[in-house]
Amino acid sequence: MTGIKIAWSALGGDPALLPRVSTVVREGALEARLPVRELARACVGACALAGAELGARRGGPAAVPDVRVDDGAVAAAFHSERQLLVDGRAPVTFAPLSRFWRTADGWVRTHANYPHHRARLLDALGVPDDVTAVEAALAERSSLEVEETVYGAGGLAVALRTAKEWAAHEQAVAVAARPLVERERLDSARTRVLAPLDATPLLPAAGVRVLDLTRVLAGPVATRTLALLGADVLRVDHPQLPELSDQHADTGFGKRSTTLDLVAGRRTFEELLAAADVVVTGYRPGALDRFGLSPQALSERRPGLVVAQVSAWGAYGPWGERRGFDSLVQVASGIAAVEGSMEQPGALPAQALDHGTGYLLAAAVLRALTEQSHEGGSRFVRLALARTAEWLLNGMGAGAAGDNSYDGPGAWLAETDSSLGRLRYALPPVSFAGGPVDWARPPVPWGTDPARWV
Template sequence: MTLLPDVSAAWAALGGDPALLGRVASVERRGALPARLPVRQLARACVGACALAAAELAARRAGTQEVPAVRVDDGGVAAAFVSERHLLVDGRAPETFAPLSRFWRTADGWVRTHANYPHHRARLLDTLGVGEDPAAVAAALAERSAPEVEEAVYARGGLAVALRTPGEWAAHEQARAVAELPLVERERLDSAHARAFAPVRRDPLLPAAGIRVLDLTRVLAGPVASRTLALLGADVLRLDSPQLPELPDQHADTGFGKRSALLDLRADRSVFEELLAAADVVLTGYRPGALERFGLTPEQLAERRPGVVVAQLSAWGRRGPWRDRRGFDSLVQVATGIAALEGSAEQPGALPAQALDHGSGYLLAAGVLRALTEQADEGGSRLVRVALARTAGWLLEGAGSTGPRTDEPAPPADPWLAERDSDLGRLRYALSPVSFDGGPRDWQRPPGRWGTDPARWW
């Protein structure tokens, strides 16, 4: 028996009170996010659980017993899940994937590469021993097997994943390790005092007002989570290494409501410790173990900042042989069998959105909001973990439940788009789908220029 993803399952994974599910109403639009897998249902569930977590915290901070009603509209969810496609900067549409980020034929099947960032592109080309000419890349890959390419590129620090069927993925040791994880991992780290919240104003009702978020995430799920927390009133300060520049259009899409600063953890450690001392939430999106050398494990962060909420995102999860591998939504789709299901034997396919990224981002934000609510009752530093591969597993559980793609037209995106001026130019962008009575409709500020804000709290 297959089960469609729904908000009740997501809410249960977050430890939410099932009695609050009655506060959620959905507007279903069958043409939204058409796919063979239940992408529309997964997207609605992740957004709905996040909005309910926001409403729950809003009620507590407003001093009311009644949790605001939540409305999840598939039209708004669909627009937000492809926000990068709706983005215009002075009328210009961004490039979402670089020419070498695509599917390639191999001697025995297919691989997908990710080469949007210059350092990943260089490592891919170095492995293959060719230049940037796509024809040369195609010829080099056609001579090798997909598993061989996967391992060779990974060994050089690049990104390439062999296409697998769902059955082949299920038999993989990494799949078995990820399947043992809950959809959202939640843990109490210590016995820190209960959190005391200041009351919030009601126009709009901002449940995360006054919450300071250190955002150490990149591409795409982590920035979606922090973008959501910024919408809800959090002071979000994104920190990036000066050695890892961000793609400008990606920052324009996910930088709403945040500030962006550069900080070298090796050279400016004292600055980071000052920021941590006043932070309420630390988001990390690097592969497991990558930040340990900086003393940034959840336990170490909680020891230095009792009462902190640590939220971690990874591609492949914290267990299994791939736990320390880099990964992106498109690659997780290929490894887990999603690309095989959405395509054919002749040509692998893809989901209609980077739904693993966006869905995981809303789950991570929801986990942070629920952790803050629980801290008000029980105290304790908290840990929340989400993995793209685990979200993919949840989506695959619904395989066979939706049938063929619908021919119904997609809902128009216009009601869910807005425009405003910014330091980056005139922006057209998708509004957040996280909506509850009295809550915010738009971000308080547009994205600024990447890395130009001071590394300090307001």
């Protein structure tokens, strides 16, 4: 079974629509030992097909539009955070303390891009903010000791494992038992009625209001994609937790950005929720539940809502409440060992778990909207980077060979002026006949929009 069939089946899509998808295969794009190009192509293709399906459902073309997936566009987009230039300046991707480190018995990888994560890592190790000091402290400890000590302090570090070692881990067993895309109907809310579409380009999510409660990187990729397809996306962050500026610029296309304290600004949030159609969350599982933001609580207050969640490790198992990022999942799951070795770990050619899961999450939202249009019901969809990693390691379908070569991202890059400066960026890879080819607006500075719908 090919990757697109697997992804589309996981989304509950009609297999009769799969012939609508065509692919431009480009050898050399996203080269890796694992089938990264096939995974990326499948996730983007399923997302584009979900958008085309919803567009047809809303009275656009008589038939579901044809979908075209170009490996070149996909590869450029899966490197979007690296392709971004702001007034000619290259982005900052990983901070000095976010890297692989040797331990007494192997390797660990840390993530310390955010100041609070860096502080917790240093506190756990009892060292100053100095690379040499961190290196010396880690070299004296075992990998698993570092993993548990740093996580216990609220920081982020994982030990390098083989795929076999991870498969035997209790968290991996819990992850593998779940579907690639978890889908649930929460109630019997009435059928969703979306206004017919008659404009050009075809924007399947036009008029859909999306509350974006996500951070780096899968969630923002999903909501950036929904914005491309016409949704009114309002990104909401806590005023004391600013997003990294380059990351915000990369994933902010098509969106508005506001700040809101969910305690002090509870009334404002409830007003936003009362008019929202979709809520997307990307925080650590359970972190938002205390604010009444569990899927069940949200749907009770706003019947007919689509709630979408993404996390690193999954919202279950012994690691269900742990923080995580793409780079850490690669290390724990065995991907880093496959792409390198246990003596010298490697990495995927892109943060493919983040990007791939992001497109699948957007696809799950689009499919939920389609299902609501004839079945009703509040909907809950959930994905995890670790489950996408399991698919990449064990379940991807075979890829297709092609006659085209990948000569770099140049053909899929564009430039625009913005209030952040002159931006060079990767164009969206989601493409179907009559659909959008770019976002309607560039990103705005973090937190500059009012907390209200337009």
